[in-house]
Amino acid sequence: MNLGLEGKVALVGAASRGLGAAIARILAEEGCTVEICSRSLDRVGHTADVISSNTGSTVIASEVDVTDADEITAWVEDSASRNGHLDIVIPNAGGPPAGSFVDTAPSDWDAGYELTLRSAMTFAAASKPHLVAGGSMLYLTSSSVKEPISSLVLSNVFRAGVAALAKTLASDWASDAIRVNQLIPGRIATERLDELDAYTAGQRGIAVADVRDQMQASIPLGRYGVPEEFANAAVFLVSPAASFITGATLQVDGGALKSVF
Numbered sequence: 001m002n003l004g005l006e007g008k009v010a011l012v013g014a015a016s017r018g019l020g021a022a023i024a025r026i027l028a029e030e031g032c033t034v035e036i037c038s039r040s041l042d043r044v045g046h047t048a049d050v051i052s053s054n055t056g057s058t059v060i061a062s063e064v065d066v067t068d069a070d071e072i073t074a075w076v077e078d079s080a081s082r083n084g085h086l087d088i089v090i091p092n093a094g095g096p097p098a099g100s101f102v103d104t105a106p107s108d109w110d111a112g113y114e115l116t117l118r119s120a121m122t123f124a125a126a127s128k129p130h131l132v133a134g135g136s137m138l139y140l141t142s143s144s145v146k147e148p149i150s151s152l153v154l155s156n157v158f159r160a161g162v163a164a165l166a167k168t169l170a171s172d173w174a175s176d177a178i179r180v181n182q183l184i185p186g187r188i189a190t191e192r193l194d195e196l197d198a199y200t201a202g203q204r205g206i207a208v209a210d211v212r213d214q215m216q217a218s219i220p221l222g223r224y225g226v227p228e229e230f231a232n233a234a235v236f237l238v239s240p241a242a243s244f245i246t247g248a249t250l251q252v253d254g255g256a257l258k259s260v261f
Contacts, residue, residue: 004240006031010088011079013037013066013123016044018190019140019234020092021051022227026235028057032088035079037064066093067114073126080130088238089137091123095192096154098199104153112154117161124169133177136238139166141182143251146259151200163249170247179246181237186253187215188225220255 005027015024016038024036028051038044041063048061060082064075080086096112120139127137143149145163148156163182170180187193197215201208216223230252236242237250251257 001241003030003236005235008032008087009035009079009083009085010090010238011035011076011086011127012090013064013072013092013119014094015092016040016047018094018192019185019188019227019230020090021047022231023090023092023234024059025051025055026228026231027088027238028052028055028059030235030239031057033058033060033083035060035062035075035083037062037066037075039063039065066091066119067111069118069122072119072122076123076126076130085132086127086130087132087135089123089127089131089135090140090234090238091120091127091137092140093119095142096152096158098151098196099153100151101153108154112158116154116158117165120162120165124165128173128178131176131178134240134243135177136179136181136242137166137169137173138234138238139163139180139182140234141166141184141249143184143186143253143257145182145184145249146251146257151196151203166249167247174246179242181242181246181248181250183230183234183237184249184251184253184257185230186225186251186256187219188227188230188252190227193224218256219253223254225252225254 010027010032012024014020015036024034028034044061048059052059064071142159144156145159166182197211201211233252
């Protein structure tokens with residue numbers, strides 16, 4: 001299938017590693033010009049160089065702290081100015097730290113809001129004037145939007161807000177032919193998942209390997225996913241091949257979520 005992405009301009013947040021980097025790479029393979037960011041210019045610059053070298057596409061790296069609304073806005077506007085417009089925006093921002101409600105201080109709530117929900121709103125506000133008809137925004141959320149996770153209270157609360165934002169924007173922006181969807185990762189093998197497994201192991205007093213065995217046993221497909229499997233779904237959703245899909249929620253989780261809706 002030709003996804004129709006050749007020559008499109010895509011912006012992917014928090015893309016120096018993990019899911020963001022995997023999405024950026026596949027977008028570049030499909031012929032997009034890709035703008036990526038991270039708090040570490042060295043790390044995101046290396047990622048951009050590797051992707052560009054391997055794909056032949058233009059990949060531009062910028063240093064951006066997505067907890068800073070002004071930095072997000074400046075990056076989006078600079079990217080749009082450089083390329084003339086935007087076709088695809090993926091406001092990835094990583095995940096807030098693990099923790100239960102009783103372990104979460106007021107300052108943690110403030111930081112979680114800035115990282116997860118406010119950044120999502122800022123990306124939308126900054127990107128909308130530059131997204132062309134036929135454009136697409138894709139939010140990466142969490143299975144916690146459907147089934148709260150006991151050790152991820154910040155994610156439970158703020159990712160749910162992002163999910164509601166995505167659904168709202170899908171309706172609001174449809175008249176401008178801009179699609180908005182959300183993609184839910186299950187247990188995908190990234191450094192973020194390593195951190196969460198280590199946290200769970202510490203809470204339970206067991207080995208990390210035992211946590212992984214238990215988690216994989218709970219997934220119908222019997223394993224963790226790899227970033228490319230998630231990225232393939234993301235790239236399809238933002239492509240013209242998905243031109244009649246908006247306001248949708250897709251999970252890439254090996255069947256882990258059991259809910260019907």
